[in-house]
Structures are given as structure tokens and as C-alpha cells.
Amino acid sequence: MSRSGENGHAPGVPDVGRPAFDEMVDDERTDPREELAKTDHDTDLGLAMAEDAKRVSRGELSAEEYWERYDELAEREFGDAYRETPNPSIESPDQTIDAETAGSLGCSVGSMDSVACDLQDRDAADAAGESSGDATDGDERWGMVIDLQKCVGCDSCTVACKAENRTPPGVSYNVVMEEEHGEFPNVTRTNVPRPCMQCENPPCVQVCPVSATYKMDNGVVNIDYDRCIGCRYCMIACPYGARYFDFGENYDDEVEEAGEITSPEYGVDRGTREDGESPIGNVRKCSFCTHRLERGEEPACVETCVGDARNMGDLDDPDSEVSEMADSSRAFQLKESEGTDPNVYYLE
Amino acid sequence: MATEHSRFEFDPGFLDNRLRVAWYAVLGVLLLIGGYATWLRLTQGMQSTNLTSTTPWGAWVAFYIYFVGLSAGAFLVSTLANVFGIERLHRIDRDALFAAIISMVVALLFVWTDLGRMDRMFYPFVWRQLTSPLAWEVHAYVAYILVLITELYFSMRYDLARVAEHGSGLRARLSGLLTLGRRTTTEASRATDRTWLKRAGILGIPLAIFLVHGGTGVLFAVSKARPYWNSGLFPVIFIVSAVLSGTALVMLLYVLRTRLFDGESVDRDLLERLSMLLAVFIIVDVALTAIEALIAVASLHPHELETWSIILFGEMSWSFWWFMVGFGWVFPLVMVSKRSWRRTPWLMVVAGLSVVIGIVAVRFNIVVPPQILPVMEGLPHGSYFPSAVEWATSAGMIAVGLLLYTIGAELLPLTPLDRGDH
Numbered sequence: 001m002s003r004s005g006e007n008g009h010a011p012g013v014p015d016v017g018r019p020a021f022d023e024m025v026d027d028e029r030t031d032p033r034e035e036l037a038k039t040d041h042d043t044d045l046g047l048a049m050a051e052d053a054k055r056v057s058r059g060e061l062s063a064e065e066y067w068e069r070y071d072e073l074a075e076r077e078f079g080d081a082y083r084e085t086p087n088p089s090i091e092s093p094d095q096t097i098d099a100e101t102a103g104s105l106g107c108s109v110g111s112m113d114s115v116a117c118d119l120q121d122r123d124a125a126d127a128a129g130e131s132s133g134d135a136t137d138g139d140e141r142w143g144m145v146i147d148l149q150k151c152v153g154c155d156s157c158t159v160a161c162k163a164e165n166r167t168p169p170g171v172s173y174n175v176v177m178e179e180e181h182g183e184f185p186n187v188t189r190t191n192v193p194r195p196c197m198q199c200e201n202p203p204c205v206q207v208c209p210v211s212a213t214y215k216m217d218n219g220v221v222n223i224d225y226d227r228c229i230g231c232r233y234c235m236i237a238c239p240y241g242a243r244y245f246d247f248g249e250n251y252d253d254e255v256e257e258a259g260e261i262t263s264p265e266y267g268v269d270r271g272t273r274e275d276g277e278s279p280i281g282n283v284r285k286c287s288f289c290t291h292r293l294e295r296g297e298e299p300a301c302v303e304t305c306v307g308d309a310r311n312m313g314d315l316d317d318p319d320s321e322v323s324e325m326a327d328s329s330r331a332f333q334l335k336e337s338e339g340t341d342p343n344v345y346y347l348e
Numbered sequence: 349m350a351t352e353h354s355r356f357e358f359d360p361g362f363l364d365n366r367l368r369v370a371w372y373a374v375l376g377v378l379l380l381i382g383g384y385a386t387w388l389r390l391t392q393g394m395q396s397t398n399l400t401s402t403t404p405w406g407a408w409v410a411f412y413i414y415f416v417g418l419s420a421g422a423f424l425v426s427t428l429a430n431v432f433g434i435e436r437l438h439r440i441d442r443d444a445l446f447a448a449i450i451s452m453v454v455a456l457l458f459v460w461t462d463l464g465r466m467d468r469m470f471y472p473f474v475w476r477q478l479t480s481p482l483a484w485e486v487h488a489y490v491a492y493i494l495v496l497i498t499e500l501y502f503s504m505r506y507d508l509a510r511v512a513e514h515g516s517g518l519r520a521r522l523s524g525l526l527t528l529g530r531r532t533t534t535e536a537s538r539a540t541d542r543t544w545l546k547r548a549g550i551l552g553i554p555l556a557i558f559l560v561h562g563g564t565g566v567l568f569a570v571s572k573a574r575p576y577w578n579s580g581l582f583p584v585i586f587i588v589s590a591v592l593s594g595t596a597l598v599m600l601l602y603v604l605r606t607r608l609f610d611g612e613s614v615d616r617d618l619l620e621r622l623s624m625l626l627a628v629f630i631i632v633d634v635a636l637t638a639i640e641a642l643i644a645v646a647s648l649h650p651h652e653l654e655t656w657s658i659i660l661f662g663e664m665s666w667s668f669w670w671f672m673v674g675f676g677w678v679f680p681l682v683m684v685s686k687r688s689w690r691r692t693p694w695l696m697v698v699a700g701l702s703v704v705i706g707i708v709a710v711r712f713n714i715v716v717p718p719q720i721l722p723v724m725e726g727l728p729h730g731s732y733f734p735s736a737v738e739w740a741t742s743a744g745m746i747a748v749g750l751l752l753y754t755i756g757a758e759l760l761p762l763t764p765l766d767r768g769d770h
Contacts, residue, residue, distance in 0.1 A: 178726060179726050209472045209482040210471045210474075229471050231462070232464065236574065238573060243401070245404055281465045334724070
């Protein structure tokens, strides 16, 4: 009962033959000579190096022979550019040529790895040295501006948030509050996405008996899951209903190994989700995806928003996009009369 | 029958052994049920409750503030005797103090069970937050329990020493231990005790009123997100209903223990005095609650209006009308309205029990209704009725309190040996 047809190929798949595929590839392939002619460098050298590189990969030529043949030619052709560019065949974890050959090469710069490390170090030094106007220089006050005219109420932010933060059933750091007003046919519907407001004067921080929740320098209200005793006083105090208790439920019925991956919230990796271990029994909430902000990324809800309604940035920088939007006459905060001064602004 | 030592014969506890067996059997059953429920709570975590993120506080919090109130109330009744020197009340002084201590133990059991991370119960003593009423409260509770124990010691030491000297067996040995080595039974030592008792009481009164119970009211009142709690009158009502439940409890215990343990006749004048106190506290509680409701409704604040309509007409309105208004206020007021009824012990037991149960509903109606309405339009509505595990653990914790009280009443001279006529 073979499922394949008479000619040995799967039923329903046209038999065009292997050579036909190869022809199609050749048709699409750019002509190397034409392509290399566009540069200022030697076309013949390029073609020769490419042909021999193919021979190295086929095993007809050793990598050492290849570099002995082309090191000098390449140095002459490219000069400093060659000498200062790391050679991927040396000093990387999987160095492909022997040490003797590697030592004799003209490109004196170390491996790709070491060059990449140097670049990172230089960036870090720059950031620490002076506060440049860089996007993530460490002294931001993170703020979010949500344009309600652009929000279509698709709930993508809620879904992206659950996927990013791996929140259990009953915990949703972001929700979209939907309000319908009026009577048919004169009805309006407003969608108001609600993350944690990261208030400047957070009532939750005020009431926590063990200081497990506190305001960070970057404006985000943190929860220390290793200190929270689960008294839920902060949930009572929050005027935005932004806090959720982790009752220890799981998506195990829906997804296999649902608890295997957790999100490194507030930059702490807690490994797999286990009974009796924090954050189970703790209060949880939106962290503005601190772990993403720290690596220079936007929060998941901002990145995913289909209408580009959500914006993230530094409210302390008067020239930032979010500052300008938060200063506009359309801007407002939720429950302004509470005196909490949220760092989430809405544009009406 | 009258031997030389008859006046030192000390045998508190049940007079009727069958009653003793029956009572301990009832407590045993409650403890077994509560123990099983506690095991479920420990293994399943907070999933064993009907709490949600919309309604995060429920039965355990309601019982916790109930027992804090019961304790503060019973303590304030005790100060009527040992600080304000109302003569006849000396008889119930120790009983009130002991009940106050047990109530605090039960209250702390409830708040402990309510923690998401029970293993971290000691953290509030390691880390603090100056702006958090809860952080202050846990310290006030500890200080308050220490004051209560100090008071009970000075109130009872003289009799403990006498029992240790003249009695025999377990009670004498226990009494000897509890004197902490001060075994003199001179009048001078008794005067020293009374001085210190009064000093501790004076320290305890503001502690109980303002920090322990007023503070528990403040814990709710500071929550601006819940306008129903966010009122200055709220902590005051808390204290009044606490005193009300405490008075009812002391009256109840006085009659039951005098009859069942001491086998004496109830002092009708004392009973009438207590029932009059009860009536006054009920009237103050009703009046302040009415003022609070009036101000809330007159504000026309939508959250206030809806919360009150949930209380008065919602699916849990039976607890307001039947338990809070009926058992807590109307029924006991009717019971104490006639002089002859006020002097009838069993009627006053029923009235006291009615108040003690009614105030439970008062506490539930404080905790739950403001968490039904979402804090913002568009968020889900809450709905809460305690789960079987919550009810059974609560029964178990109350049984622990009853057991501790009964054991104490069987072993300690809670009724003054000279019947309080000093």
C-alpha cells in the first residue's frame, strides 16, 4: 500500500525532475562577473577566490592552502580594510585553519568574537562615561502614550503581553476596557487599553507592609517576588485594578509544558514555574516589560500594536516623542483626581 | 464537709462531666473538619478559595477584623473594672482579658491563613513600610497582646500564688509556674499588683482603641480606590462595633461560666449593667452607621451609591437585613428593652449570642461589597461567597480559640477566689 505514485513521487506533485529545479536556480542566480564588475576591486581575484572557496567546502582544497594562496593577494587588493577585518577562520571557537597558517596571515585583528566583545565594551564605557542623548542611557523615566483614536480594540496587546510575560490564567497585565455609549443607531465605542500606570505616586507602594513593591529610578513600579507575602493589600489600594493575584493556575490543559518557560520579569530569571514557588502566591502586574527595556526593546504590547497606537519613551527627555505627545492638548491620564500621576498617558 | 482548707478548694471547669465530654467532642469534630480543610488550603494554595483578582479579600479577612474587634471590645470592658474601678465588674475582669488574648490569637491565625505565602508570615518584622497601616498594625498587635498578658498576670497573680500554696495536682503546679516566682500572698504584694495592673491598663486603652482597632479601621479607610471605606467616620464605627461585640461576648461568657463552671447564681445587677451597656453601644453603632450611609448617599458618588445598593438590595442583602440589622441590632434591642428580661440570664445569653453573630455579618458587609463593583468601568464585576474550604478552615480556627479558652477556664482562676468583692 505505497502512498507514492507510479513514478516514485508523492501523489499530486507534478514530476518536473531534479534537473528542471537546478535550471530554475541557475536562471535566478546573478552572474558573478556582472555583479563583481560593479565594485572598484579586482573582478578576476574575486571570481578565483569564490571558485576556490567552493572547492574548500567540497573538500578538494584545504583551508590552509586557500589562505596561503590568497592572503598576500587580498592584502594587496584591499589594504587596511583587509588587515582590520577579523577573519572568521581564526581564533573563533571553531577555528578552521591550523595555528601556524593563522599566525602568518596579514589580517592581524583578532577573531570575530573578540572584535564583537570590544565593540560592546566600548558601548558600555560610552554609556557609563557621559549621559549621551542615547535611547537607553539608563536615566530614563519610562512612559507610555496610548492614542485612543488609533486603537481599534483588537486586543493584540493583551495577547502579546500574555505571550511575552507567560502569565497564568486569571492574570492579565494588560486588558482592553471596552465601553459602549448611546443607543442605536447613535452609538460610540471606546477601547481603553489598561496596562499598569506606573504611577509617580503609587498607592500600592504606600500600603505594602514589607516594601516588596517599590518605585524604581526608571519610573517602573517593581514587585520583589522574593519578599511579597501575598497579603493583597496593594490590590485593594490600586485605583486601576492593574494588580493580579497568582493563584497558581496553569495552562497545562491547553498547552503541553506550559510552565517550562517563564519570563525574566524585572530582569530575574526564575526558571520553570513550580508549585509553591514565587510568583505563585504573590501579586503580579505589568512591568512595562522591564526585561525588554533593559535590552533596548519596546514592551511587547507597544511592538505588536497593529495601529501603532502605543508609544514608549523617556518622559524626562523633553524632546522625546512620548513627551511631546504627553504635553499635547489631547493628552489625559486615567483618574487624574486620585493624585496618582500615572506615567501612562492617553490621547483622546 | 467544711474542712479547714475548704476556702482554698479550687476546682474550676465544668461541673457536669457529661457536658464536658459533649463540649470537647463538638470541638474535636470541628477541629478535625478544620484540620482537613487546612490541609486542603496548604496543598492547593489559594485556589481552594473563591477569591479572585477582582475580590481579593474575603471570609478570612472578615473573620480577622471580627476577632480583632472582639478582642478590643472585651479588653475595654475589662478596663471598666481595673482602670475605672467599677466595683461589680471586677468579677469579669480576668475573663474579659483572657477572652481578649484568645481572640487576638484567633485573629492572627486568620490573617496568617489568608497570606498567599504563609511561609513568609514573619517578613513584616524584617522589612517595613512607614506609610503602610498594615505594617504598623502587625506591631501594634504584638504590643497589645503583650499588654494583655501583662494585665492578666497582675490581675491573677495573687490567686495563682494562693492556688499554688494551698492546692494540689496539675492546677497547683501550673499556677506556681505562672506566678513567675512571685508567690507572696501579702496585702502589700496585692497592692503592687493592682498598681501595675492599672498602669498596664492605662497603656492598653489607647493601644486598643487607636492602634489596634482604630488602626484596623484605618487600614481600610486609607484605601482611596474604594470610596465606601474611604471615610473618616469609618474607623470610629469600627471601634464602636468592636466594643459592642466585646460587651456581648463578655456578658455571654459571664452567664455561661457562672452557671456551668462555678455553679453559682448570676448576679442580676451585674447582668443588668452589662445589658444596659450593650443597649447603649447598639444605639451608637446604629446611629453612626446611619450617618455614614447618609453622607455616602448624599455625595451621589456613583461608586458609593452602587456599593450601598449592593448592600441593601444586592444578592447578599439578606446578610445585611437578617444578620446585621436583625441579629446585631433589632433582636438584642428588643431583648434588653424590659427590666425583667434584662435580669433573666438565659435571655441575655441569647441576646449576647445574637450580637456576636450579627457583628460577623457587619464585618462581612465591610469587607466584601466594595470589592464587587470594579474599580473602573470596563473591568469585570466581582462575585463572592466563601468556598467550603474557607468556611471549614474558619470553623476550625474558631474551634482552636474555643478550645484554648475552655482549657484556660478549666485550669486558671479566672473567677476571683474571693468572688471579686474587694
